[in-house]
Amino acid sequence: WDMFVLAFVERFFRPTYRKDDFVLGKKLGEGAFGTVYRVSLKNDPSKAGDLVLKKATEYGAVEIWMNERARRACSNSCADFVYGFLENSSKKESEYWLIWRFEGEATLYDLMQSKDFPYNVEALILGEVQDLPKGIERENRIIQTILRQILFALDSLHSTGIVHRDIKPQNIIFSEGSRTFKIIDLGAAADLRVGINYVPKEFLLDPRYAAPEQYIMSTQTPSAPSAPVATALSPVLWQLNLPDRFDIYSTGLIFLQMAFPALRSDSSLIQFNRQLKRAEYDLVSWRKTVEPRASPDLRRGFELLALDNEIGWELLISMVRYKARQRTSAKTALAHPYFVREGLLALSVMQ
Ligand code: ADP
Ligand code: MG
Numbered sequence: 001w002d003m004f005v006l007a008f009v010e011r012f013f014r015p016t017y018r019k020d021d022f023v024l025g026k027k028l029g030e031g032a033f034g035t036v037y038r039v040s041l042k043n044d045p046s047k048a049g050d051l052v053l054k055k056a057t058e059y060g061a062v063e064i065w066m067n068e069r070a071r072r073a074c075s076n077s078c079a080d081f082v083y084g085f086l087e088n089s090s091k092k093e094s095e096y097w098l099i100w101r102f103e104g105e106a107t108l109y110d111l112m113q114s115k116d117f118p119y120n121v122e123a124l125i126l127g128e129v130q131d132l133p134k135g136i137e138r139e140n141r142i143i144q145t146i147l148r149q150i151l152f153a154l155d156s157l158h159s160t161g162i163v164h165r166d167i168k169p170q171n172i173i174f175s176e177g178s179r180t181f182k183i184i185d186l187g188a189a190a191d192l193r194v195g196i197n198y199v200p201k202e203f204l205l206d207p208r209y210a211a212p213e214q215y216i217m218s219t220q221t222p223s224a225p226s227a228p229v230a231t232a233l234s235p236v237l238w239q240l241n242l243p244d245r246f247d248i249y250s251t252g253l254i255f256l257q258m259a260f261p262a263l264r265s266d267s268s269l270i271q272f273n274r275q276l277k278r279a280e281y282d283l284v285s286w287r288k289t290v291e292p293r294a295s296p297d298l299r300r301g302f303e304l305l306a307l308d309n310e311i312g313w314e315l316l317i318s319m320v321r322y323k324a325r326q327r328t329s330a331k332t333a334l335a336h337p338y339f340v341r342e343g344l345l346a347l348s349v350m351q
Helices: 002-013 060-073 108-113 119-126 136-160 227-241 245-259 266-278 283-293 296-319 330-334 344-350
Strands: 022-031 034-041 051-056 081-087 095-101 172-175 180-183
Touching: 022 051, 051 060, 060 081, 060 095, 060 136, 108 119, 108 172, 108 245, 119 136, 136 180, 136 245, 136 296, 136 330, 245 266, 245 296, 245 330, 266 283, 283 296, 296 330
Parallel strands: none
Antiparallel strands: 022 034, 034 051, 051 095, 081 095, 172 180
């Protein structure tokens, strides 16, 4: 009953907006399914550029649903969603407008492009520049902290029943307010508990980060159930098919890119994917073929993952596996010994 009252109160007291309430600012992104702008509210110039607007095509409806659900169920793991509505413009096809709080200037992708990575992230998370010697141990702790934050956000998303399906550095934003990484862009997400977007739109998936299984659900799963059926069935389907492991594979590739400076560019990631496929998606045999003739940039990654008896490497290979059911879950990954030794915070307390 309390929950009911809360939902009721929330629905009626949350602000609602229309198209004319916004002043468009800088364009932040443009994809096949929408355009993203930084925006302000007309009647509140004190908060200029405070919000983000996505004008989306027909898939905007799913994205609004996912954001509403994530906001209620796991508010800290995703960008702070404000409001979504259907904008029926006179001539064009109607658009969905989605509004979030502006979380910060940089995605993990932007931060990884800097040659200062991961120290630039350390400065953001701690809010200060550390006066410690730079070295592989310190880099490892920063990467560990970033990875933990991503897995933490994913774990709550998955526990809610949402699979993201487009996890990549471009869709992970650094929230300057909470000094943590948050997930954005739920446009390709699937909510399995209620069957929303149950049939995966595989063309939405980014091939650079997508796991080898084409569909997040086994193709043997019968056709998409209607909503009430799905509510009853999907926890079982979740157990059978482990669709969350799709996101784990993508997260493993992000971990790989953070550890290996040589794999951070798009072209080198594409080349890596080709090599991994040739190695039949077995990271151990990939390592055997590339390590002996590795460039210093590549060797650096193996060195980082080899710290503490190869504990990082062990976590990486538990995430990037061909078979979904052999991959670790976000929750299990968080309990991995790689994270037992504290990351950044311990580093700042240590001195
Ligand atoms: P697309 O469908 O174009 O990939 P995204 O939702 O990923 O749309 O947003 C595009 C870009 O806009 C992101 O990569 C990020 O740079 C920026 N962005 C999106 N949401 C936010 C937010 N809440 N705060 C700050 N920047 C954001
Ligand atoms: Mg995106």
